[in-house]
Amino acid sequence: MELSVSLSLSESEFHFPQLQFLNKAVQLASKECYHSVKFNSDWRWRFRARRCSSLNRLPPRFACIPKSFAKEYSLCNCQIPHSLRTELLGYKRCKFVCFTRQNFVSTEDVVAKKIVVQKNSPRGVHFRRAGPQEKVYFESDEVRACIVTCGGLCPGINTVIREIVCGLNYMYGVEDILGIEGGYKGFYSKNTTTLTPKVVNDIHKRGGTFLRTSRGGHDTKKIVDSIQDRGINQVYIIGGDGTQKGAAAIFKEVEKRGLKVAVAGIPKTIDNDIAVIDKSFGFDTAVEEAQRAINAAHVEVESVENGVGIVKLMGRYSGFIAMFATLASRDVDCCLIPESPFYLEGQDGLFEFIEKRLKENGHIVIVLAEGAGQEHVARIMHAVGEKDASGNRLLLDVGLWLSQEIKDHFTKERKMAINLKYIDPTYMIRAIPSNASDNIYCTLLAHSAVHGAMAGYTGFTVGPVNSRHAYIPIARVTETQNTVKLTDRMWARLLASTNQPSFLNYNKVMQEKAEKETTNLIDSTRTSV
Numbered sequence: 001m002e003l004s005v006s007l008s009l010s011e012s013e014f015h016f017p018q019l020q021f022l023n024k025a026v027q028l029a030s031k032e033c034y035h036s037v038k039f040n041s042d043w044r045w046r047f048r049a050r051r052c053s054s055l056n057r058l059p060p061r062f063a064c065i066p067k068s069f070a071k072e073y074s075l076c077n078c079q080i081p082h083s084l085r086t087e088l089l090g091y092k093r094c095k096f097v098c099f100t101r102q103n104f105v106s107t108e109d110v111v112a113k114k115i116v117v118q119k120n121s122p123r124g125v126h127f128r129r130a131g132p133q134e135k136v137y138f139e140s141d142e143v144r145a146c147i148v149t150c151g152g153l154c155p156g157i158n159t160v161i162r163e164i165v166c167g168l169n170y171m172y173g174v175e176d177i178l179g180i181e182g183g184y185k186g187f188y189s190k191n192t193t194t195l196t197p198k199v200v201n202d203i204h205k206r207g208g209t210f211l212r213t214s215r216g217g218h219d220t221k222k223i224v225d226s227i228q229d230r231g232i233n234q235v236y237i238i239g240g241d242g243t244q245k246g247a248a249a250i251f252k253e254v255e256k257r258g259l260k261v262a263v264a265g266i267p268k269t270i271d272n273d274i275a276v277i278d279k280s281f282g283f284d285t286a287v288e289e290a291q292r293a294i295n296a297a298h299v300e301v302e303s304v305e306n307g308v309g310i311v312k313l314m315g316r317y318s319g320f321i322a323m324f325a326t327l328a329s330r331d332v333d334c335c336l337i338p339e340s341p342f343y344l345e346g347q348d349g350l351f352e353f354i355e356k357r358l359k360e361n362g363h364i365v366i367v368l369a370e371g372a373g374q375e376h377v378a379r380i381m382h383a384v385g386e387k388d389a390s391g392n393r394l395l396l397d398v399g400l401w402l403s404q405e406i407k408d409h410f411t412k413e414r415k416m417a418i419n420l421k422y423i424d425p426t427y428m429i430r431a432i433p434s435n436a437s438d439n440i441y442c443t444l445l446a447h448s449a450v451h452g453a454m455a456g457y458t459g460f461t462v463g464p465v466n467s468r469h470a471y472i473p474i475a476r477v478t479e480t481q482n483t484v485k486l487t488d489r490m491w492a493r494l495l496a497s498t499n500q501p502s503f504l505n506y507n508k509v510m511q512e513k514a515e516k517e518t519t520n521l522i523d524s525t526r527t528s529v
């Protein structure tokens with residue numbers, strides 16, 4: 001006869017002497033004449049006692065199941081976050097950790113999501129602070145880690161890869177690290193590559209991703225099968241919003257199968273559109289590199305008569321690169337982003353502004369985020385809304401469209417000769433290695449991820465929240481997307497810096513335009529009849 005003991009201790013119960021509970025179970029078993037005691041499979045981590053010799057007599061059929069314990073919590077209800085750490089390897093016993101006791105973050109440390117609060121407002125959401133912890137979950141020789149990079153390129157990916165590999169090896173003595181090639185689909189369609197500090201030593205000097213990347217091909221079951229088959233227990237996933245959604249799905253499946261696998265996301269996107277975190281890596285580099293294109297445009301247009309320079313920058317749904325590049329440059333007269341719809345004709349329209357600047361200065365530079373004005377381009381191109389392999393909407397070239405519209409307007413309607421230069425440096429900005437500040441930032445992200453996984457956290461994304469690195473539940477960063485808020489002070493600063501129109505009459509102007517077009521259409525139909 002077997003006694004089934006289901007352990008469902010809460011975090012606070014961990015503080016009770018664990019053996020007491022075990023003893024009780026064994027006593028009960030003998031009293032009730034059970035032959036053996038069967039514990040549920042995750043007893044080991046629940047008891048944080050994997051190394052406890054007195055437990056050795058228990059049946060060795062267990063699976064350590066990490067659960068999501070990177071859950072955010074509000075200090076208001078004072079919940080202690082769930083913790084998966086079982087191992088009581090003190091920092092002294094972990095000879096690879098190069099930190100002193102003072103460097104460790106306390107498990108009680110939290111980072112506030114919101115730091116500007118009113119006197120009586122609630123304390124809000126807090127995240128666990130990232131960093132090295134005194135107690136680790138994994139032992140060096142039991143770790144089999146893997147790294148994958150997905151989505152578009154971004155400066156700094158190679159630095160993150162390098163620092164995960166070196167961080168795991170130098171700080172924790174982990175030697176078994178695999179590279180998954182070609183994004184998510186690489187899990188099930190390609191062989192892995194072995195990553196060592198030597199192999200990745202120089203990769204941060206190159207743009208792109210050493211592991212290569214792809215869009216589409218996320219098959220959760222196949223990916224987790226591959227994780228399971230290969231015996232991987234730490235998965236580092238570098239990618240943007242889509243990738244993080246994929247990571248959340250992997251984490252869910254890993255949890256469902258009860259695998260002892262830590263899933264760590266490192267947010268990557270040049271667009272800086274990932275929610276919660278202060279900014280994404282590579283963004284600084286992109287803004288800096290954009291200055292070169294803007295400068296080139298400025299030099300070109302100020303050297304000719306009526307020079308109009310258009311620089312297109314990346315930013316599918318959010319205009320952060322365009323906004324920050326404009327604010328940094330001072331040579332930009334007008335910045336157009338997806339969040340702020342613009343119009344060309346009429347009062348306070350773009351044409352009027354261009355003409356004014358040409359009269360005042362003899363030239364104008366316009367910075368355009370690729371996602372801006374898509375509705376205008378779609379209208380004339382009768383676009384069918386094509387998508388890429390990941391399901392992202394494929395953008396129409398707003399830069400070419402705008403260039404043509406400006407040329408037509410000034411030469412045909414205003415009879416004004418203009419000299420237009422269109423510069424599209426989008427991929428050049430994305431394909432370069434990261435600058436000094438991004439390199440440091442990438443290192444911190446990689447180290448935070450390594451510390452988190454080694455400490456036994458899972459289902460988290462790392463990133464700075466109000467300048468402090470934190471472990472954020474993946475779902476938190478995927479539920480919304482970061483966009484430029486037109487009501488934020490940064491956009492107001494930009495308007496103050498460029499003195500461009502704010503296009504606040506957009507709706508009214510577009511409605512009038514539509515009405516006019518309908519009337520013209522009716523008139524032309526009548527005439528032709």
Ligand SMILES: Nc1ncnc2c1ncn2[C@@H]1O[C@H](COP(=O)(O)OP(=O)(O)OP(=O)(O)O)[C@@H](O)[C@H]1O
Nearest residue numbers: 151152215216218239240241242243245246269390
């Ligand atoms: N909702 C989702 N669920 C699971 N996987 C997803 C989801 N969305 C995207 N993915 C997968 O994530 C990977 C990357 O997605 P995507 O191409 O959208 O790039 P991204 O990570 O958003 O990066 P970026 O937009 O910065 O280039 C792809 O392999 C895609 O299949």
Ligand SMILES: O=P(O)(O)OC[C@H]1O[C@](O)(CO)[C@@H](O)[C@@H]1O
Nearest residue numbers: 152153269270271314315316388
């Ligand atoms: O041409 P690709 O590689 O699909 O990437 C283009 C997209 O990727 C991004 O850079 C995001 O990574 C967007 O700004 C851009 O629209």
Ligand SMILES: [Mg+2]
Nearest residue numbers: 151240241242
């Ligand atoms: Mg994306």
